[in-house]
Amino acid sequence: MSVTGVEGEERHDFTRAESAQIRRRSLRLLGSLLHPLRWPVVGAMLVVVVSTAAQVAGPLLIAFGIDKGLPALMQQDWMPLALAGGAYLLTGIIGALLIAWYTVLSARISQAVLIDLRKRVFLHTQKLSLEFHESYTSGRIISRQTSDLDTIRELLDSGINQLVQGVLYMVFTAIALFTLDGQSGLVLFAALVPLIVLTRWFQLRSQTLFRQSRVASASLIVHFVETMTGIRAVKAFRKEKRNEKQFAGLVESYRDVNGRVIQLFGIFDPGLVLIGNVTVAAVLLVGAFRVADGQLAIGALLAALLYTRRFFDPMEEMAMFYNSYQSAAAALEKISGVLEERPGVPDPIKPVDLWKADGDVRFDNVQFAYKTDRVVLPHFDLTIPSGQTIALVGSTGAGKSTLAKLISRFYDPSEGRVLLDGVDLRDLHPKDLRRAIVMVTQEAYLFSGSVADNIAIGKPDATLDEITAAARAVGAHGFIEGLPSGYDTDVNKRGGRVSAGQRQLISFARAFLADPAVLILDEATSSLDIPSERLVQEALQTLLSDRTAVIIAHRLSTVAIADRVLVMENGRIVEDGTPEELITGTGRFAQLHAAWRESLV
Numbered sequence: 001m002s003v004t005g006v007e008g009e010e011r012h013d014f015t016r017a018e019s020a021q022i023r024r025r026s027l028r029l030l031g032s033l034l035h036p037l038r039w040p041v042v043g044a045m046l047v048v049v050v051s052t053a054a055q056v057a058g059p060l061l062i063a064f065g066i067d068k069g070l071p072a073l074m075q076q077d078w079m080p081l082a083l084a085g086g087a088y089l090l091t092g093i094i095g096a097l098l099i100a101w102y103t104v105l106s107a108r109i110s111q112a113v114l115i116d117l118r119k120r121v122f123l124h125t126q127k128l129s130l131e132f133h134e135s136y137t138s139g140r141i142i143s144r145q146t147s148d149l150d151t152i153r154e155l156l157d158s159g160i161n162q163l164v165q166g167v168l169y170m171v172f173t174a175i176a177l178f179t180l181d182g183q184s185g186l187v188l189f190a191a192l193v194p195l196i197v198l199t200r201w202f203q204l205r206s207q208t209l210f211r212q213s214r215v216a217s218a219s220l221i222v223h224f225v226e227t228m229t230g231i232r233a234v235k236a237f238r239k240e241k242r243n244e245k246q247f248a249g250l251v252e253s254y255r256d257v258n259g260r261v262i263q264l265f266g267i268f269d270p271g272l273v274l275i276g277n278v279t280v281a282a283v284l285l286v287g288a289f290r291v292a293d294g295q296l297a298i299g300a301l302l303a304a305l306l307y308t309r310r311f312f313d314p315m316e317e318m319a320m321f322y323n324s325y326q327s328a329a330a331a332l333e334k335i336s337g338v339l340e341e342r343p344g345v346p347d348p349i350k351p352v353d354l355w356k357a358d359g360d361v362r363f364d365n366v367q368f369a370y371k372t373d374r375v376v377l378p379h380f381d382l383t384i385p386s387g388q389t390i391a392l393v394g395s396t397g398a399g400k401s402t403l404a405k406l407i408s409r410f411y412d413p414s415e416g417r418v419l420l421d422g423v424d425l426r427d428l429h430p431k432d433l434r435r436a437i438v439m440v441t442q443e444a445y446l447f448s449g450s451v452a453d454n455i456a457i458g459k460p461d462a463t464l465d466e467i468t469a470a471a472r473a474v475g476a477h478g479f480i481e482g483l484p485s486g487y488d489t490d491v492n493k494r495g496g497r498v499s500a501g502q503r504q505l506i507s508f509a510r511a512f513l514a515d516p517a518v519l520i521l522d523e524a525t526s527s528l529d530i531p532s533e534r535l536v537q538e539a540l541q542t543l544l545s546d547r548t549a550v551i552i553a554h555r556l557s558t559v560a561i562a563d564r565v566l567v568m569e570n571g572r573i574v575e576d577g578t579p580e581e582l583i584t585g586t587g588r589f590a591q592l593h594a595a596w597r598e599s600l601v
Contacts, residue, residue: 140222
């Protein structure tokens with residue numbers, strides 16, 4: 001079950017059944033994270049059990065010292081008091097050492113869990129299909145990897161220690177109190193009724209609020225990331241004031257949610273203190289009468305009071321833990337939601353090997369619709385012979401980019417098949433598919449690192465000579481040599497910045513080095529100026545030679561190098577022929593070509 005709505009907005013208004021399903025999903029994730037660490041967890045639990053038992057023994061030793069040691073001391077017998085004092089000191093030392101050991105063990109466990117979880121989120125989001133990333137914004141993915149994981153880290157680093165020690169301390173304290181004096185234990189037992197009611201009330205009301213808090217936090221991050229990513233558009237359209245107003249509204253929402261959480265704690269914390277104080281007073285009152293009647297020793301009463309007070313001491317820490325727990329639980333729900341997402345283009349169970357593709361592409365009765373149910377390609381058939389260069393032309397929304405995404409298997413068809421050398425793309429191993437088909441898009445993205453590193457993405461084991469040859473082939477060698485450190489220039493550092501056209505040339509070199517059987521250029525020359533485009537036209541002849549190529553372009557000058565032109569409208573091919581044939585005709589392409597020539601006059 002997704003934590004997002006139909007438009008990608010995160011939800012927090014789940015039904016009871018949905019909440020139960022989400023909790024089960026989160027518990028499955030938590031169980032899978034802890035399973036490899038089960039023996040360290042067991043060891044840590046044993047350590048904390050022994051250390052807590054050593055701490056809880058203190059009041060019993062005090063009672064022994066008062067009720068047995070003091071009377072013996074009046075008779076010049078130091079031994080009982082010495083035993084009580086020595087035992088108290090020993091249990092204190094043992095408890096401190098074991099707690100220190102437990103802290104180290106629990107820290108190692110928490111770090112192992114976090115490392116595993118971070119890797120899972122990163123690896124899984126990489127595997128998810130393009131459809132997921134187009135609907136689930138980058139800001140939300142960043143929120144999963146940052147604020148949500150940080151919330152879980154805070155819980156694991158300190159909250160779990162507080163919970164485990166607090167729960168064990170309360171259980172052992174209650175057992176010790178019942179062992180020491182059953183009537184005082186019954187008073188404590190009666191106090192559990194209002195304590196459970198208060199805790200349950202807090203739990204039910206805080207669960208929704210903490211989900212809302214995580215959603216509000218994610219919204220802040222999403223807005224910030226999108227603003228910074230699109231800062232050029234923000235500056236160009238003077239959107240600063242609108243962004244400021246929108247961000248202020250998100251901050252107010254976040255503050256309001258956290259304010260309601262604080263109000264809850266404003267009732268819960270004093271309620272715990274009140275129940276604790278009333279219980280201590282009741283134990284003192286009942287015990288005092290029994291001491292006066294000789295039914296209870298004064299040392300036992302003192303120990304009972306200490307145990308009662310200590311029973312409630314962890315409650316405030318556990319309340320703070322519950323704060324961290326609810327935030328972490330909400331974060332874990334969101335992370336588990338991402339990890340539950342299944343790739344829209346799953347890897348084949350039994351992949352077909354295709355070591356060297358020829359590049360024959362065929363659409364066999366393909367129908368495709370996005371999640372919006374808008375049919376983009378209705379029953380589409382097309383054959384692209386090996387080695388042929390085709391150009392896709394048409395208005396925006398005609399289905400050109402969708403066609404390219406299907407060939408690249410960014411998406412799978414809703415019906416029908418897309419075949420490479422007669423093999424359904426869904427049956428190909430991802431490595432064979434990516435080796436055979438490469439797409440160069442309008443957004444020529446360069447990763448951190450040198451120019452050579454970015455070109456070598458096309459062939460990670462390439463030598464510098466191969467990288468240089470690829471750059472020469474597409475006309476990029478000249479400007480690369482002019483950079484401060486040539487091919488070693490870091491593209492993200494001062495002096496290493498490259499223009500949009502130069503980025504595109506680097507992406508061409510990357511594709512040339514990959515040497516695919518099928519090359520797709522999706523508006524790949526749109527970032528180039530006219531002089532750069534003329535250089536690239538020559539490079540494209542080399543780049544497209546001896547391979548199947550699909551060119552999507554609005555610039556008709558790029559189309560001229562194609563063997564075949566397909567004009568698309570509403571997901572259908574309305575014209576199919578060579579550039580010369582279509583130019584001399586009276587169809588849509590001839591009109592586009594005429595309009596383009598007029599624009600040059």
